[in-house]
Structure formats: C-alpha cells, structure tokens
Amino acid sequence: MRKALFITAALALALGAAACSQVEEGEGGAPAAGPAPMPEPVTLSDRPDATGGEALYVVKCLMCHGANGMGQGLLARRVDQPDLELRGDLTADYVITAARQGIGNMPAIPRGEVSDADMQAIADYLAAGPHEAAAGGAS
Amino acid sequence: MADIPLPPGYDAARAAEAQRAFERVLGADQVFFEDLDRDSYKDKFYVDPAAHHPLGAVAPESVEEVQAVVRVANQLQLPLWPISRGKNLGYGGSAPLLAGSVVLDMSRMKKIEFDEQMGTVVVEPGVGFYDLYDFIKANDLPYWMSTPGNSWGSVMGNALDRGMGYTPFGEHAKNIIGLEVVLPSGELVRTGMGAFEDAPTWQNYAYGFGPGWDQMFVQSNFGVVTKMGMWLMPAPEVQLSLSIEWDRPEDLKNIVDALAPLRRERVMASHSSIGNWLRFASTLTTRDQWTDKPGALSEDVIDAIRKQFGIGWGGLSIAVPGREDVAKAQYAIIKAAVEKSGPSSIREASWKQGEPIRGDGWAGTPITFPMQNSNWYGGRGGHIGFSPIIEQDGSKALAQFQRTYARYQEFGMDYQGSFVFGERHMINVNAMLFSQDDPEHLGKVDRFFRQLVADAKEQGYGEYRTHLDYMDLVAGSYDFNGGALRRLNETIKDALDPNGIIAPGKSGIWPSRLRGERKA
Numbered sequence: 001m002r003k004a005l006f007i008t009a010a011l012a013l014a015l016g017a018a019a020c021s022q023v024e025e026g027e028g029g030a031p032a033a034g035p036a037p038m039p040e041p042v043t044l045s046d047r048p049d050a051t052g053g054e055a056l057y058v059v060k061c062l063m064c065h066g067a068n069g070m071g072q073g074l075l076a077r078r079v080d081q082p083d084l085e086l087r088g089d090l091t092a093d094y095v096i097t098a099a100r101q102g103i104g105n106m107p108a109i110p111r112g113e114v115s116d117a118d119m120q121a122i123a124d125y126l127a128a129g130p131h132e133a134a135a136g137g138a139s
Numbered sequence: 140m141a142d143i144p145l146p147p148g149y150d151a152a153r154a155a156e157a158q159r160a161f162e163r164v165l166g167a168d169q170v171f172f173e174d175l176d177r178d179s180y181k182d183k184f185y186v187d188p189a190a191h192h193p194l195g196a197v198a199p200e201s202v203e204e205v206q207a208v209v210r211v212a213n214q215l216q217l218p219l220w221p222i223s224r225g226k227n228l229g230y231g232g233s234a235p236l237l238a239g240s241v242v243l244d245m246s247r248m249k250k251i252e253f254d255e256q257m258g259t260v261v262v263e264p265g266v267g268f269y270d271l272y273d274f275i276k277a278n279d280l281p282y283w284m285s286t287p288g289n290s291w292g293s294v295m296g297n298a299l300d301r302g303m304g305y306t307p308f309g310e311h312a313k314n315i316i317g318l319e320v321v322l323p324s325g326e327l328v329r330t331g332m333g334a335f336e337d338a339p340t341w342q343n344y345a346y347g348f349g350p351g352w353d354q355m356f357v358q359s360n361f362g363v364v365t366k367m368g369m370w371l372m373p374a375p376e377v378q379l380s381l382s383i384e385w386d387r388p389e390d391l392k393n394i395v396d397a398l399a400p401l402r403r404e405r406v407m408a409s410h411s412s413i414g415n416w417l418r419f420a421s422t423l424t425t426r427d428q429w430t431d432k433p434g435a436l437s438e439d440v441i442d443a444i445r446k447q448f449g450i451g452w453g454g455l456s457i458a459v460p461g462r463e464d465v466a467k468a469q470y471a472i473i474k475a476a477v478e479k480s481g482p483s484s485i486r487e488a489s490w491k492q493g494e495p496i497r498g499d500g501w502a503g504t505p506i507t508f509p510m511q512n513s514n515w516y517g518g519r520g521g522h523i524g525f526s527p528i529i530e531q532d533g534s535k536a537l538a539q540f541q542r543t544y545a546r547y548q549e550f551g552m553d554y555q556g557s558f559v560f561g562e563r564h565m566i567n568v569n570a571m572l573f574s575q576d577d578p579e580h581l582g583k584v585d586r587f588f589r590q591l592v593a594d595a596k597e598q599g600y601g602e603y604r605t606h607l608d609y610m611d612l613v614a615g616s617y618d619f620n621g622g623a624l625r626r627l628n629e630t631i632k633d634a635l636d637p638n639g640i641i642a643p644g645k646s647g648i649w650p651s652r653l654r655g656e657r658k659a
Contacts, residue, residue, distance in 0.1 A: 040498040041505060043269055045277035062505055063269045063291055070510040076424075077514070078648060100175060104522065105513045108179035110233065111171050111200035112244035113224070 039067050041090035052126030054134065055103070057085070058117050064106070076107055088130045099123075141463070144177070144192040145629050146239030147653060154194055154527075155216050157241070159627075161197050164207040171196040178496075180225070180242045181191055182234035182607065184513070184521030185575070186472040186584050191234040191607055193220065202309070202327065202365045208243060209363065210325045212640040215501035219243045220642055221363045228289060228510065229523050230300065231607035236644040236657060243363065245557040246293075250366075258371045259283050259342035260317065262294050262524050264364065268505040270294075275413030278291030282371040283503035285309045295367040299357050301604055303559065303566070305500045306460065309371045309410030310561065313323050315353050316339045317368035323636035325405075328362075342368035358604070360642035372503070375460035377491040379470040380501065390455060391540055392533035395565070396475070397480035399531045402542030402560050406469050409501075412568075413455045416441055416515035417555040419448045421512040426553070434551035458501045463491070507632060515553070516574035523584070523608075525591045526568045527600035531561070539567055542594055566603060592616060594606055596640075611658040614647020629654075 044058050046048065064071035067082050075082035084090065094121055102108035114122070125131075145154055154172075161170045172195035199205045208269050212219050218240040225233025225244065233242060239287030245264035251274050252261040262271065268290035275282060286295055297309035308314055317331045331347040332338040345351060347509045385394065394413065401407040417436075421430065432439050445451065457477075459470045463615065477485060498504045513520040529539050536558055547554040547569075555570040569591065573584050588609060595601070596616050605613045615626055628648045632639075639650025649657050 028431065030291065040496065041269065041272070043273035045273050059270075063267070064507065068504075068506045068508050070507040073422075073508050073511045074514055100179060102179075102183065104518075105510075106227070106228075107183035107232065108181075109223070110179040110196060111176060112169075112180075112196050112242070113246040116170070 002127065002132045041068055042066050050134075053121035053123075054131070056114075056122050057125055060109075060114050060118070066123075071106060084126055085129055085134045087133045088124070090129060091129040092120070095123035095126050096120070143204050144194055146237060147656065148216065149194075149239060155349065156209070157217050158195065160211045160215060161208065161241075162202060164211060165197060167197060167549065169198045169200070169204075171198070179243075180233045180462055182232045184228050184232060184474075184523065185234075185271045186521075186523060186573070186581055186588075186606070186608055188240065188575075191231065191236060192542075193235050193242045194239045194250070195225055196244050196323070198244045198247050200247045202248075205243070205248075205321050205365055206325045206327065209321055209640070210322065213323070213325065213638050214345050216268060216652075217241060217640060218637050218643050219363075219640055221245065221264075223293035223299075224267055225296075226267075226289065226292030227296060228291075228299060229521070229606065234268065234607065236610060236642070240643070241439055245363075245365070247541055248365070253280065254342065257343060258373055259368060260371060261317075261342065261366055261368050263366055263403065264293055264295050266294050267292060268294055268297075269375045271505075272505050279517065281374040283308075284371060284505075285311060285372050286500050286503055286505045287311075288500065288509040290500075291506055291507050291510075294369070295364065298369065299364060303410055304503070305410050305412070305458070306372055306417045306503055307408035307410075308370070311369075312354070312357050314369045314371075315367060316343070316345050316370055317366075318353055318356055319357055319366035320362040320364050323626040323638070323641050328363075329366075330366075332354075333368075338413055340615045344369070354632075357611070358646050359402070360645035360648055362633060363559055363641065372460070375462070375466070376494070376617065377463045378458055378502070378645070379461040379466050379467050379487065380456060380458040380488045380490075381470075381477065382454065382476060382488075383454040383477055383652065384454045384484045384487045385481065386451050386483045388452050389546070390539065391558070392537040394455060394477075394482075394492065394533070395475045395531070396454070396533035397535045399533070401473055401476060402531065402562060404652070405562075406472050407457060407459070407560070408457045409460075410561070411455055412560070413458045413558040414555060415453050415556055416444045416448070416450055417553055418557070419450060420444045421555060422509055423448075423511075426515050427518045435548045436553050445496070446478070456501070467602075496565045512555075512570070512572055512651075516576070516580075518576040520574050520576075522570050522572045523572050523588065523606045524568050525595075526566050526604060527595040528600055528603050529558075529565050529567050529598075529600055531563055531565050536567070538567060539598070541565070542598075543569055544592065546587070546590060546594065550583060550590070552587060567600075610644060611647045 050058055072082050080086055099109045158172045180196050182191050194617045197208055199208055218237050219242040220235030222233050224246045229251040233280050248263035249265040250263045268286050271294050279613050285308040287304055291296045298315055301312045319334045323558045332344050333341040401605050446560040461468045496502050516636045541626055557568045571584055574580050601616050602613045603635050632648050643650055643653045
C-alpha cells in the first residue's frame with residue numbers, strides 16, 4: 001500500500017497535476033506548506049562504494065529499475081519483489097537474455113549502449129543476489 | 140542473408156564489405172552486424188513491425204571516430220542513422236527511417252564540461268538526463284535541469300528533437316548555445332563563438348559573427364552533432380506551485396484564456412500542461428481493471444476513473460520558481476487568475492532551499508515511470524503522439540479538443556490529450572496508446588493518425604515533431620508556395636551531403652539520390 005500511494009503522488013506531478021495536499025495560505029498569498037516530498041532517484045553519487053557490476057547496474061539500469069522507474073512500476077504488477085537487487089532467483093543468462101532481447105514492455109538494450117563485458121558484469125552481480133544492503137532505488 | 144535489411148543499391152557482399160571497413164577504423168568490438176544487434180536497434184514502440192530495420196550499428200567513442208565512420212560511409216555511399224542514446228520512444232527510438240541504414244550509436248560518448256559560474260554545460264551525445272543529474276548532485280552545483288516525462292534519453296538528443304520539460308527552461312531547443320558538428324564530408328565545425336579558436340564565451344553568446352547555425356542542426360540531417368552547449372536554470376530560492384482541476388471539458392476555454400496572457404507576459408513561465416483523466420489511469424492501471432468493452436472508454440468508465448483518483452475532467456499544474464519576493468508576487472497574480480476561471484479545486488504547495496526537494500519533473504528531476512502507459516492494454520504496447528501547434532486562445536483550443544475527441548470516439552481510441560503552454564503557442568499533444576498484441580488495433584492507429592493530420596491541416600495546424608512513419612506526411616503538410624521550405628532543405632542537403640549518407644528522410648528531407656524513397 002505504501003508503494004502504491006507513493007507512485008500515485010509521483011505520477012500526478014509528472015503528468016502535470018501536482019499532487020499537493022490542501023494547505024493554508026501564508027504570507028503574501030503564497031502557500032504556507034507543501035506535501036511530503038517524493039524521493040529523488042538513486043544515482044552513482046549516492047552509492048560511492050559501488051564498484052564493478054554493482055556500479056554498472058546503478059548507472060545503466062536504475063533509472064528504470066529504481067524509484068520513479070518504469071521497470072520498477074511494471075514489475076510490481078507481476079512479481080512480489082520488483083527490486084532486482086533484492087531478488088535471489090535471477091541467473092546471469094536470464095538477465096542477459098531479457099536485456100538483450102527486451103522483455104514485456106522493456107526495450108532491448110543494444111551492445112553499442114552496454115558492451116558484452118559490462119552486461120556480463122551486471123548479470124553476474126544480479127545473479128549473486130539478493131543484495132540486502134544495496135536495496136537499489138526502491139526506497 | 141536474404142533477410143538482412145539492405146539500403147538501396149546494396150547486396151549482401153557489399154554489406155559485408157561495409158562491416159569490414161567499419162571494423163578497420165573502430166575495431167570489431169564497436170561494430171554490431173549480427174541478427175541480435177539488428178533486433179535490438181528496432182523501434183520498440185513500432186506501429187508497423189516490418190518497417191525501419193537497420194543493417195547494423197557502430198558505436199564510436201570519440202569525435203575522431205565519428206569522423207572516421209562518416210568518411211567510410213561516404214566512400215561506400217552507405218546511409219547512417221545517428222542516435223545519441225536512442226530512447227526517443229514514440230518517435231522511432233533507435234531505429235532508422237530508411238531500412239538498411241547503419242545506426243551511428245553515440246551512447247558511449249559521455250563527456251560533461253560544466254561552467255559553475257555561468258551555469259552552462261557542454262555535453263556529448265551519450266550523456267543522459269540521469270548522468271547530468273548525477274554530475275550536478277555529485278558536485279553540489281546550484282542548478283536545475285529541465286527533464287522530459289521520459290528522462291531515459293540523451294540531454295542532447297532530446298533538445299535536438301525539440302523535446303520539452305516543465306520548468307521555465309522547458310523548451311529545450313531554446314537552451315542550445317553552441318554546437319560541434321561533424322559535417323557529412325567528415326569536417327569538424329563549431330557554431331557561434333565556438334568558431335573562434337579557444338573563445339571562452341562559446342556557451343555565453345549564441346551567434347558569433349555572421350549567420351547563426353545552431354538551429355540548422357535541430358530536427359535536421361545536415362550533420363552529426365558531437366557536442367552541445369546548453370544553459371541551465373539557476374536553482375531557485377523557492378518554488379510555489381498549484382494544481383487545479385475542473386469538471387467539464389468545456390472549461391478548457393476559460394483556463395486557457397485566464398493563463399495565456401500571463402504566459403505571454405512571462406508572469407507564468409513554466410511549461411504547464413493541461414491533461415485529462417487518462418493521464419492517471421493509463422500509467423497506474425491497466426485497461427481491463429476498468430472495462431472489458433472495446434471502443435473508446437464510456438462516460439461511466441470515465442466517471443469511475445475520476446472518482447477513484449479524485450480528479451476533474453481536466454487538470455493543470457503551475458510552478459513558480461525564483462527569488463522569494465518575486466515568486467510570491469507572480470504566484471499571487473497567477474492564483475487570482477486561476478480562481479476566476481472557475482476550477483473545481485485548487486491545491487497548493489511550496490518549497491524553499493534547504494527543504495527536501497521533490498523528485499519530479501517540476502524540480503528538474505529525471506523520471507521514467509510515465510512510460511508505464513505502454514502497458515495500458517496489459518501486454519506489449521507503445522504510443523505515438525499527434526502534436527499540432529495551435530493558437531494560444533481558449534476558443535481555438537476548445538474547438539481543437541472537440542474535433543479531436545470526436546475522432547477518438549469515432550475510431551474507438553481512448554483519449555489522452557494535453558495542451559502545453561508555450562510562450563505564444565500551445566502544443567496539443569494527442570497520445571495514441573496501442574497494443575502490439577492486436578494487429579487490428581495497430582492497423583487502426585495508422586488510419587487514425589492520418590485522419591488527425593488531415594483534420595489539423597484544414598485548420599492550418601502542423602505538427603512540431605513526429606514518428607518515423609509520418610515524417611514525409613507531416614513535412615508535406617508544410618506546403619507554402621508549393622513546398623518551398625522542403626526545396627530549400629533539400630538544396631542544402633544536396634550541397635552538404637552529396638552522397639546522401641546522413642539520416643536520409645529525417646524530417647522529410649531526402650538527398651537527391653534517394654528521393655524516390657519518399658512516402659506519400
């Protein structure tokens with residue numbers, strides 16, 4: 001339920017209808033208070049200790065598979081654990097196949113964008129999960 | 140080999156020769172000509188699954204490598220399709236217009252140069268909105284980006300296709316200041332003050348001396364842009380915002396007329412977008428949660444959607460960032476105008492420096508979840524948009540809405556329309572959500588799109604940006620003096636690109652040797 005409420009708020013803003021609670025008018029006609037802010041996306045500077053496949057996952061994947069991400073939202077409709085870093089059932093081959101061919105509404109990730117070596121490192125990282133301490137961008 | 144898409148005049152042997160030539164200048168690990176590669180560069184949001192298949196792709200990592208690729212293409216008369224990150228979903232993504240083209244994928248070029256004092260940045264094509272966001276955050280720079288609803292893509296690519304964001308800097312092509320371009324000959328040129336060797340003012344003054352060429356490389360195929368200068372918005376002291384809803388579709392007129400004068404005065408500077416009820420349902424839910432009936436959503440379903448999300452028939456948000464004293468004064472004027480327009484609800488919010496920032500497009504934060512609307516039909520899907528430029532006038536906006544809404548009903552499409560406030564215009568974005576698991580539905584989308592183009596043409600309205608399938612159609616609608624603009628564009632194209640190698644057909648501009656490929 002918490003996640004569903006968060007997504008509703010985020011959606012409203014992105015689509016041009018700021019999800020703000022009714023607030024009292026303050027000095028000069030400006031609003032006196034605002035809603036609880038939505039979380040910012042997690043990027044590499046938020047996880048400075050990340051290296052190797054983990055760092056590549058943050059840079060290449062987390063924009064969709066983290067907070068405010070399309071992949072996170074659509075996976076939540078289908079699986080119990082949408083955060084890929086918290087999954088313990090992913091194999092490297094599955095990750096590579098899904099990413100290279102695309103899956104569901106996820107577009108394919110070409111080799112020009114993510115090299116074979118980088119894709120393998122990302123897949124190995126996810127296959128070694130769950131990474132409880134990382135908790136991706138789902139927070 | 141028979142199934143490999145080939146450009147005009149090519150056979151499999153010549154394609155293999157091209158692959159080897161690229162491998163000689165880039166190395167085999169930057170050249171991608173396998174079936175998997177061809178599939179991965181196709182248009183994910185296709186309407187016609189058989190169109191726009193590439194021969195392969197190359198991924199240069201430097202300006203010098205881009206020049207080398209262009210020289211090879213010239214020697215072999217091989218069409219290239221430059222992409223920055225290829226996430227232009229809804230407009231073709233990473234796919235080329237002309238089947239058999241080689242995708243010139245610059246997503247590995249990711250340099251960022253930032254001038255903190257002036258608030259200017261120079262980005263390479265592969266720099267995504269999340270990359271620049273991370274750079275600003277990591278270096279604690281006092282600037283905000285302007286981000287589009289799908290921020291997966293490239294900062295440069297989005298601006299070069301006239302993408303939009305929400306903040307006062309939301310018309311991204313206007314923020315361009317200085318380009319570096321590889322011309323079709325392979326020669327490197329810099330525009331504006333960049334033409335002056337080592338000028339420290341490249342990103343400060345747009346024009347240099349003589350003609351200014353920045354906009355010549357926007358939505359064009361006259362060169363390959365390898366660096367783009369851009370202005371960013373200084374982080375505001377405060378941001379005051381309000382959201383309004385209204386009950387009847389006819390209320391659109393009052394809203395537009397209330398706000399348009401303030402937009403022209405720049406009292407309201409944000410690129411606010413009026414949207415309807417489907418903007419919530421299409422992203423948060425799937426269609427089968429509401430109805431199992433085909434055709435356009437019925438009134439009772441619309442009522443149910445509005446009730447669940449607590450929204451009106453239409454809604455709009457406005458944000459006022461800036462110095463606190465100035466923003467308060469602007470906000471009070473905007474709020475008074477909005478109240479007179481008869482909204483059913485007004486909700487307000489404020490933010491000031493030091494408080495946690497909102498993670499959304501109004502604060503220039505990148506997001507990707509709006510693309511969840513591709514799952515509206517529950518399976519594989521996508522969307523394209525028909526987006527004519529209309530007058531900034533309430534009666535005209537309402538008439539445009541009523542004409543278009545009637546067409547959605549006629550074609551049995553679910554209506555997701557919006558009206559974005561430009562400074563002296565509005566963009567009427569009509570999204571067409573579709574299922575790729577239903578061939579009949581896909582076929583209908585094409586007929587529907589063409590009908591909307593014809594309807595808009597009768598009003599004198601043309602699109603500002605379009606999908607690969609419709610570039611010739613839309614270019615053809617710009618028909619003053621028998622299509623004089625297209626003749627000018629193609630005269631320039633032939634002068635700069637005599638072999639016709641850079642993005643043939645982009646924006647309806649064809650080089651002479653491939654002009655027969657133009658579609659009706």
